[in-house]
Amino acid sequence: MTKKFKHKDIVSIQDLTKEEIIYLLKLTEKIKKLKNKDGLLKGKVMASLFFEPSTRTKFSFESAMKHLGGDVLSFENMETTSVTKGESLYDTIKMMERYADVIVIRHNLEGAARFTAEATERPVINAGDGANQHPTQTLLDLFTIQECQKKLNNLTIAMVGDLKYGRTVHSLTQAMTHFKSKFYFVSPASLKMPEAIKEELKEKKIQFSELESFDRILNKVDILYMTRIQKERFADPLDYEKVKNAFILKAGDLTKAKPNLKVLHPLPRVNEIEKKVDETKYAYYFQQAQNGLYLRQALLSLLLNKIS
Amino acid sequence: MEKTLKVLAIKNGTVIDHIPAGKALRIINILKLQNFEEVITIGKNLPSKTHGKKDLIKIENLELNSGQVNQVALIAPLAKINIIKNYQVIKKFKVAVPDILTDIITCPNPKCITNKEQGGTKFLTIFKNNKFQLKCHHCERLFSQEEIYDYLA
Numbered sequence: 001m002t003k004k005f006k007h008k009d010i011v012s013i014q015d016l017t018k019e020e021i022i023y024l025l026k027l028t029e030k031i032k033k034l035k036n037k038d039g040l041l042k043g044k045v046m047a048s049l050f051f052e053p054s055t056r057t058k059f060s061f062e063s064a065m066k067h068l069g070g071d072v073l074s075f076e077n078m079e080t081t082s083v084t085k086g087e088s089l090y091d092t093i094k095m096m097e098r099y100a101d102v103i104v105i106r107h108n109l110e111g112a113a114r115f116t117a118e119a120t121e122r123p124v125i126n127a128g129d130g131a132n133q134h135p136t137q138t139l140l141d142l143f144t145i146q147e148c149q150k151k152l153n154n155l156t157i158a159m160v161g162d163l164k165y166g167r168t169v170h171s172l173t174q175a176m177t178h179f180k181s182k183f184y185f186v187s188p189a190s191l192k193m194p195e196a197i198k199e200e201l202k203e204k205k206i207q208f209s210e211l212e213s214f215d216r217i218l219n220k221v222d223i224l225y226m227t228r229i230q231k232e233r234f235a236d237p238l239d240y241e242k243v244k245n246a247f248i249l250k251a252g253d254l255t256k257a258k259p260n261l262k263v264l265h266p267l268p269r270v271n272e273i274e275k276k277v278d279e280t281k282y283a284y285y286f287q288q289a290q291n292g293l294y295l296r297q298a299l300l301s302l303l304l305n306k307i308s
Numbered sequence: 309m310e311k312t313l314k315v316l317a318i319k320n321g322t323v324i325d326h327i328p329a330g331k332a333l334r335i336i337n338i339l340k341l342q343n344f345e346e347v348i349t350i351g352k353n354l355p356s357k358t359h360g361k362k363d364l365i366k367i368e369n370l371e372l373n374s375g376q377v378n379q380v381a382l383i384a385p386l387a388k389i390n391i392i393k394n395y396q397v398i399k400k401f402k403v404a405v406p407d408i409l410t411d412i413i414t415c416p417n418p419k420c421i422t423n424k425e426q427g428g429t430k431f432l433t434i435f436k437n438n439k440f441q442l443k444c445h446h447c448e449r450l451f452s453q454e455e456i457y458d459y460l461a
Contacts, residue, residue, distance in 0.1 A: 012448060014448065088425055088426070089421070089424075089425055090425055090426070090427065107421070108419070109419055109420065109421040109424055110417060110419050110420050110421065110446070110447035110448070110449070111415075111420050111421040111422060111444065111445075111446025111447035111448070112421045114421075114445065114446045115421045115422070115425060115427065115446055118427075129421075129447075130419050130447070131419070132447055132448055132449075133448065196450060
């Protein structure tokens with residue numbers, strides 16, 4: 001492992017210093033531009049252990065590995081694994097480490113990735129552990145923000161949607177505190193950013209305000225980070241109906257936007273970004289998803305000592 | 309004739325003083341002393357100069373070890389412990405919540421992996437404004453002092 005990066009695993013964004021994050025973003029840029037990379041991970045095997053459903057993240061990791069010439073071991077669904085026979089996660093990992101060079105894990109239980117990393121000497125990448133962490137999403141978000149704004153420092157970022165339960169917005173907010181950002185948190189009153197994160201921002205003297213509509217701030221923000229609001233989060237469906245329109249972005253709204261504004265979304269979207277927005281210069285969420293591929297290629301190559 | 313009620317001095321053992329009022333029985337529980345055969349004296353709601361009221365425990369013929377002291381610290385962070393030998397205080401120390409607590413607390417988060425897999429728990433102590441919070445090393449959730457009372461192993 002390179003001297004600049006001491007970690008064997010990628011488990012939590014909280015493990016990474018500002019310098020390490022910047023290093024990973026540089027590496028992603030390098031691999032994105034790199035030509036003739038298709039044999040970089042030839043002969044290496046990635047175990048793709050998705051214990052809960054995922055489309056984008058699973059495909060992104062597997063595609064990243066295959067495009068670098070590596071192989072992938074994965075199961076179609078939980079029913080085909082020995083976990084259904086009662087095998088512990090520990091035993092599954094001890095078996096997989098004998099077959100694979102790197103382990104990617106998504107699990108519904110929080111802390112599963114840390115547990116896995118401690119159970120094996122093989123490098124482990126957390127692809128999401130319950131409501132806790134999804135560090136590769138945060139890193140690809142940071143990379144995308146830097147790419148579309150040409151910088152990471154001193155940006156104004158609006159986070160929109162379910163800010164209470166969305167781990168993506170929590171981790172991204174915490175990671176962006178390294179870069180002197182200013183935040184607008186736009187959510188229904190019942191789905192506000194958790195107090196613990198707001199406390200953290202106050203301690204770090206980072207400016208933020210909370211709003212219930214993004215209407216008046218589109219001319220102020222560099223990044224509009226949209227997320228899905230799940231109807232099921234509301235006890236009364238009528239409450240959802242009352243607020244849902246305030247959190248849907250339409251192409252017409254963007255007439256007020258700052259020229260450099262870019263709209264991001266971790267995907268999947270349901271109806272929170274009108275399809276017409278895709279055609280505007282502000283839409284950047286599909287590039288964001290594609291960057292996920294490069295970021296994951298960078299991490300796999302780094303942890304397997306094939307790039308520095 | 310004036311009647312006095314007194315708590316007897318102990319010959320050998322441990323005195324835990326400055327326990328927040330009402331917490332003595334909880335300390336007895338976490339130290340698993342319910343069935344301890346020796347004499348245990350519990351004082352509840354005794355007058356305290358600094359906190360108004362306090363609890364106090366005297367345990368005969370038992371010297372607490374460091375693991376037990378850590379557990380006391382989680383419930384009574386300001387407690388003072390005196391070790392008695394031959395009626396004399398031979399050791400006197402304040403408890404301190406350690407920076408890392410290994411296998412002392414079960415994670416209160418039912419979705420934490422440590423509640424499903426064997427392998428123990430680890431909590432990191434985060435001190436802030438004379439209070440502390442505990443962060444699960446695995447699920448990364450933060451818990452207040454009160455939230456972990458029922459989860460002490």
